[in-house]
Amino acid sequence: MEKEMIHTYCLQLRGTTYDYQEEWQADRYHIGGKMYAMIGGNATGRPVLTLKCEPARAADLRESYDSIIPGYYMNKTHWNSIYMDAEDVTMEMVENLIKHSYELVFSKLTKKVQQAIQ
Structure with missing residues (x-):
């Protein structure tokens, strides 16, 4: 997976904002001021994409894929x-x-913020 493809995909989701967190050296994507995706590195610098996920689905994914971790x-x-x-x-x-993460975060926003985004 390429960072640029992920960046482009995230920015096409309605209401997405982007910033770069210098101290974490991470690209972050938000909806309504809440983060739903982050591209950064682990302790060794290996690139990771971090996404919010419904807990049961998150556990299933970790069991099914070696490359998906907590x-x-x-x-x-x-x-x-x-x-x-x-x-x-x-x-x-x-x-x-990414879409699942976006939708989870969006669903937790206030109705007023959701309406402003839509």
Whole structure:
């Protein structure tokens, strides 16, 4: 999976804002001021994409894919990290997981913020 493809996909989702967190060296994507995706690196610098995920689905994904781990530096119940050099995860799957993360975060926003985005 390529960073530029992920960046382009995230920015096409309605209301997405982007920033770069210098101290984390991470690209972050938000909806309504809440983060739903982050591209950064683990302790060794290996690139990871971190996404919010419904807890049961998150656990299933971790069991099914070696390249999906509990969210790096995030709440391990609600976030997964995917190694970006993974060969067992397709770009189509990554897009589906990004969309899932976006929708989870969007659903938790206030109705007023949701309406402003739509």
